[in-house]
Amino acid sequence: MVDICGNEDDFATHGxxxxxxxxxxxxxxxxxxALRAQPGxxxxxxxxxxxxxxxxxxxCGFVGPGFADAVVMGGIFASPSIQAVANxxxxxxxxxxxxxxxxxxxxxxxxxxxxxxxLRTEGIDTRIVVTTDDVASAPAETPERRRGVAGDIIxxxxxxxxxxxxxxxxxxxAVSRKANAQTRSxxxxxxxxxxxxxxxxxxxxxxxxxxxxxxxxxxxxxxxRVLAAPDAIAAELYARVMAEKPPEATRLAVLLNGAGAxxxxxxxxxxxxxxxxxERDELTLIAPLLGSYATSLDMYGCSLTITWLDDExxxxxxxxxxxxxxxxxxxEGDWVAASRQAVAELPARYEPTLSxxxxxxxxxxxxxxxxxxxxxxxxxxxxxxxxxxxGDGDHxxxxxxxxxxxxxxxxxxxxxxxxxxxxMEAAADAWGDRAGGTxxxxxxxxxxxxxxxxxxxxxxxASGLVQxxxxxxxxxxxxxxxxxxxxxxxxxxxxFMATLESEHRAGRGLxxxxxxxxxxxxxxxxATKDFAAKRGRAKTHGDHSKGYPDPGALSFAxxxxxxxxxxxxxx
Numbered sequence: 001m002v003d004i005c006g007n008e009d010d011f012a013t014h015g016x017x018x019x020x021x022x023x024x025x026x027x028x029x030x031x032x033x034a035l036r037a038q039p040g041x042x043x044x045x046x047x048x049x050x051x052x053x054x055x056x057x058x059x060c061g062f063v064g065p066g067f068a069d070a071v072v073m074g075g076i077f078a079s080p081s082i083q084a085v086a087n088x089x090x091x092x093x094x095x096x097x098x099x100x101x102x103x104x105x106x107x108x109x110x111x112x113x114x115x116x117x118x119l120r121t122e123g124i125d126t127r128i129v130v131t132t133d134d135v136a137s138a139p140a141e142t143p144e145r146r147r148g149v150a151g152d153i154i155x156x157x158x159x160x161x162x163x164x165x166x167x168x169x170x171x172x173x174a175v176s177r178k179a180n181a182q183t184r185s186x187x188x189x190x191x192x193x194x195x196x197x198x199x200x201x202x203x204x205x206x207x208x209x210x211x212x213x214x215x216x217x218x219x220x221x222x223x224x225r226v227l228a229a230p231d232a233i234a235a236e237l238y239a240r241v242m243a244e245k246p247p248e249a250t251r252l253a254v255l256l257n258g259a260g261a262x263x264x265x266x267x268x269x270x271x272x273x274x275x276x277x278x279e280r281d282e283l284t285l286i287a288p289l290l291g292s293y294a295t296s297l298d299m300y301g302c303s304l305t306i307t308w309l310d311d312e313x314x315x316x317x318x319x320x321x322x323x324x325x326x327x328x329x330x331x332e333g334d335w336v337a338a339s340r341q342a343v344a345e346l347p348a349r350y351e352p353t354l355s356x357x358x359x360x361x362x363x364x365x366x367x368x369x370x371x372x373x374x375x376x377x378x379x380x381x382x383x384x385x386x387x388x389x390x391g392d393g394d395h396x397x398x399x400x401x402x403x404x405x406x407x408x409x410x411x412x413x414x415x416x417x418x419x420x421x422x423x424m425e426a427a428a429d430a431w432g433d434r435a436g437g438t439x440x441x442x443x444x445x446x447x448x449x450x451x452x453x454x455x456x457x458x459x460x461x462a463s464g465l466v467q468x469x470x471x472x473x474x475x476x477x478x479x480x481x482x483x484x485x486x487x488x489x490x491x492x493x494x495x496f497m498a499t500l501e502s503e504h505r506a507g508r509g510l511x512x513x514x515x516x517x518x519x520x521x522x523x524x525x526x527a528t529k530d531f532a533a534k535r536g537r538a539k540t541h542g543d544h545s546k547g548y549p550d551p552g553a554l555s556f557a558x559x560x561x562x563x564x565x566x567x568x569x570x571x
Contacts, residue, residue: 002297008197012053012075019060023324026064032084033072034063035092045096045163045172046070048089049156050112051103052077054193055216058152058294059102061325067160068101068323069094076195076297077217079107085115089126097125097169099176101156103148104130125169129176131155133185133305136213136222140244143181149216150257150294150305151183154317157326158307161316179313182249186240187303188233189214189221189259193296212236216259216296234273237304242281249308251284253317258292259301267291267302272338274304279337286314287331348409350426352417357459361420364460366410368566369427373407375562376400379555387551395439395551402435402443419456424448439552442480442489446472460570462510466500473497487528489552495520496560514567518560525553 005011020029027034033050040046050059050072062068070092074080089098100116102108109130116126132143133151159176167175189211192201202218205211210233213222228236256267256274267290278285286309294303309317318331353359376383376399384396409430413423424447432444450468473493482488499517528550 002194002196002198005196008195011196012073015053015056016060016073019056019324026322026324030070030088030091032074032080033070033088034060035070035088036063036065038065039092040065040069040094040164043095044069045167045169046089046092046094046098047101047156047160047163047172048072048085048092048098049101049152049159050074050080050085050088051105051108052079052217054297055295057292057325058150061293062153062156062160062323064321064323064327066164066319066321066323067157067326069160069163074107079105079111082111082114082118085112086118089115089119089124090122093124096163097127099127099129099159099163099169099172101129101131101152101159101176103152104132104144104146105148127169127173129155129159129173129180131180131183133180133183134213134215135184135186135240135244137215137219147215147219149185149187150255150303151180151185151307153255153257153289153293153325154253154305154307155179155183157321158313158316161319161321165316165319175312175316178310179307182246182309182313183305183307184241184244185303185305186212186237187214187216187257187259187301188212188237189299189301190227191261191300192218193260193299195297211301213240214301216294216299218296218299230269231273233302234270234277237302238274238277241304241306245306246308250282251286251309251314252278253307253309253313254278254285254288255293255305256288256290257294257303257305259299259303260292260295261298261300262292262302264291270302275338279339285335287318287328288335289326293325348412348426350413350416350418350422351456353419353422353456355419355457358419358455358457359414359417361454361458361460362414362418362423362456364566364570365420365423365427366407366414368563369403369407369410371562371566372559373400373403375558376403376555379558383551383555386548386554389548391551394437395555398435398437398439399443399555402431402440405434406431406447419454420458420460421451421454421456424451424454438480439489439555442476445475445479449475462504462513462570465510465567465570466504466513469500470497484524485531487531487550487553489550489556491528491550492521492524492553492556495524496556510570511568514560514564518557518564521553521557521560525549525557528553 028037047068048070049068052074054076059071063071072080072085072088119126131148131152132146134147134149137147138145158179162175163172192203194201208227210227211221211224320330380396380400387393387395406427410423410427413426428444428447450472453468482490496517499520503513
């Protein structure tokens with residue numbers, strides 16, 4: 001639902017007022033809309049776009065050089081009035097006539113249509129271009145019945161650029177109609193949207209389902225299916241819009257659009273899957289866009305829009321633009337497929353050791369990392385649940401990701417014939433790099449500190465193992481600055497280290513030492529249930545973390561426990 005609302009009757013008008021104030025370097029306010037802050041030259045064709053509110057940055061964000069000259073806005077999901085359209089047309093007119101652009105909806109057709117008639121009677125040449133890109137809303141045989149959705153962005157951008165380039169009104173209308181005829185969109189929703197002030201959504205989609213072909217006002221879709229994986233969602237979107245591809249078309253403007261509640265990160269995941277399909281079909285992408293450009297308040301969903309470009313359309317799609325929704329210089333060159341993009345990175349080089357003992361020790365480190373990776377994978381969900389109580393819930397993911405990367409790097413170094421130090425260094429850097437966050441840095445630095453006591457040409461021994469663990473633990477405490485009782489990894493680490501060191505000095509065997517130290521680590525982790533966090537993200541949540549162990553302490557204890565069979569083999 002829309003939580004920041006105030007009086008729902010004022011929601012759209014207050015939003016428009018704020019928009020005009022925030023972007024006053026690009027737009028200037030007018031009742032029910034906005035004009036360019038710096039009007040175009042006398043005699044140019046005026047591009048006037050508009051429609052209902054609730055779709056930001058459609059339509060408000062389209063005003064500026066290289067885009068529209070003016071916008072007229074209605075209420076939430078409602079067409080602007082005849083009077084508003086006509087008045088803003090009069091204010092924006094520069095002498096070259098007006099081309100109006102809007103989506104194919106009954107209210108918009110009626111109000112813009114009558115306003116255009118009135119302007120014509122006043123001697124202002126006024127044309128209308130209606131977007132009809134939504135393939136779900138009508139069959140290909142009757143494109144005039146289709147709705148206008150996210151295709152507005154591409155069609156109106158081409159319209160505005162052609163007018164700024166000096167096209168007369170006939171040419172602006174013609175190129176805009178051609179852009180619309182070459183544009184197709186298809187959308188999928190995962191959840192509905194709520195009108196301002198309403199506690200209920202306009203429509204709902206059952207958990208674990210997705211609705212195909214849904215409109216941007218909550219119009220019914222064409223079918224409902226089980227929620228699919230990203231590659232299947234991408235394939236569905238792609239197949240729907242590409243079904244009407246002209247045989248000769250190879251160059252595309254592409255928009256992957258979020259419906260309002262969809263994050264760009266989710267769209268990036270989907271883009272990776274779409275990229276494979278574009279490359280498979282040997283299509284060239286021209287200045288693709290990704291983001292929430294045509295929204296429906298807080299709807300959760302996405303859509304794919306494609307415009308098949310010829311030389312004229314491509315020229316205006318590439319043209320520079322400055323608007324709140326889209327701001328970029330003239331786009332030069334073609335997009336390179338991800339599989340052919342050069343990625344700058346340092347090559348991994350692992351110096352092999354000539355020592356058989358060293359190679360054996362390196363293989364042992366790799367085996368230990370593989371063990372940690374399996375353990376963190378198995379415990380990922382549980383650690384995440386605990387972390388979510390008074391943190392951000394990502395500890396399980398981070399630990400699993402870091403351990404997995406460390407295992408892969410260690411395996412690669414071991415297979416290259418590296419000794420224990422090199423293998424441990426590779427694992428340390430990979431863990432810190434891939435895990436991210438505080439735990440990633442701590443574990444990476446601990447493993448790197450451990451590596452400094454190892455020798456590539458020598459085998460493991462009990463003394464070296466104990467020294468390595470202690471050095472790694474000291475590094476954690478030095479950079480993390482946590483103490484026992486702060487509810488961090490240190491609450492399990494400190495008793496583990498102390499037991500390991502004291503038992504080793506007492507001359508006990510490695511297997512027995514390790515077993516006792518693991519027991520102390522678990523007791524330390526369990527004790528964190530009784531106090532609130534004093535460090536880390538959970539410290540801001542007061543007593544919320546009481547009653548639950550610290551996930552960092554628990555993951556450390558679980559990791560050390562998982563290594564017990566390997567320690568017994570070494571002993």
